[in-house]
Amino acid sequence: IAGITQAPTSQILAAGRRMTLRCTQDMRHNAMYWYRQDLGLGLRLIHYSNTAGTTGKGEVPDGYSVSRANTDDFPLTLASAVPSQTSVYFCASSASGGNNEQFFGPGTRLTVL
């Protein structure tokens, strides 16, 4: 049982390039989330999806887009990367939104130069 996986593990990217971070879960969870984690700051929600076919904006959505074509996959796309998007990105899922425990993927460490 894999749980929730992310790819790539790490990436160095030139500014202006397009990048998609992949996230897949096999727990049949309805809700999925993308966070970024920066030193000294709490996890910040970028985008979320309460169920397949729907997405919503979190606290810091600018410069990012997501899609939720099916239950398992929730890719995050940076259309034109900027250095301020250097961060560790975590994908998470939960049985449904709200007060259910969130399960996190291992993270993607992204550096934009």
Added chain:
Amino acid sequence: GQNIDQPTEMTATEGAIVQINCTYQTSGFNGLFWYQQHAGEAPTFLSYNVLDGLEEKGRFSSFLSRSKGYSYLLLKELQMKDSASYLCAALDSNYQLIWGAGTKLIIKP
């Protein structure tokens, strides 16, 4: 605005007890989570409180006071493997988690 406050860093001795405090201000409140995060790893769930009082789970306990906007995580019989960051997160009226910056706990032998 919404805010979560917790100490940046704490140090404790192996075998001892430590209490990590968290205060929160959110628009609405639907519960308080604690997660553990080892360096370089993903956060993992520890506890969820929605009612006032203490919830005990093995060596870890979590307390909530809704009237005071306050929670704490109590770790007993500390082990070296408990060295990690502990993240407090409050669920707001939109059922979105507002996260604190985390408390780095250093355990000394």
